[in-house]
Amino acid sequence: MNWDHLDHPTLMAMKGRIGDVIVGLGVGEHFRSWGFPEDQIYEADWDTTLNLDETLAIHILPARHYSGRWLEKNQSLWVSFALETADWKIFFSGDSGYGEHFKAIIPAH
Incomplete structure (x- = not known):
């Protein structure tokens, strides 16, 4: 099965080397079904900041992309970081397309 951006064979080959998995809402279910530990998966909405340790802030931001498999469209959130x-x-x-969301993320100077 081809998962395009969420490539199942690649993720399974790398599974033992992957630490934390940070994804948009709805994407974590794929990782859970593939046997990734729950405490390794962080799902977040746009405009959320994760501080997994004191040295790194991970900002989950908007992206313009459609998501879905077969007939279930837009059941998960595409994000930028x-x-x-x-x-x-x-x-x-x-893999975000250009849109107005970039103006809010990176203000023009």
């Missing part, structure tokens, strides 16, 4: 430490910030849009 901003990773922030005391020394750096990095934004990862994932």
Whole structure:
């Protein structure tokens, strides 16, 4: 089965090397069904910040992307991430299409 962006064979091959799994709402169910430990899975809504330790803030931000499998469309949330430490910030849009949400995430200067 082809999971495109959530590639099951790849994730299963890497499973023993994956630490925390941080995903948008509704995506964690896939990881649970594939046997990932519950305490390793963090599902979050847009505009949520996770602080898994004191050195890294993970900001879950909007993305423009449709999700779904077969007839079940938009049952999970596609997200982008901003990773922030005391020394750096990095934004990862994932497979997001361009949209107005970028103006709120990265204000024009």
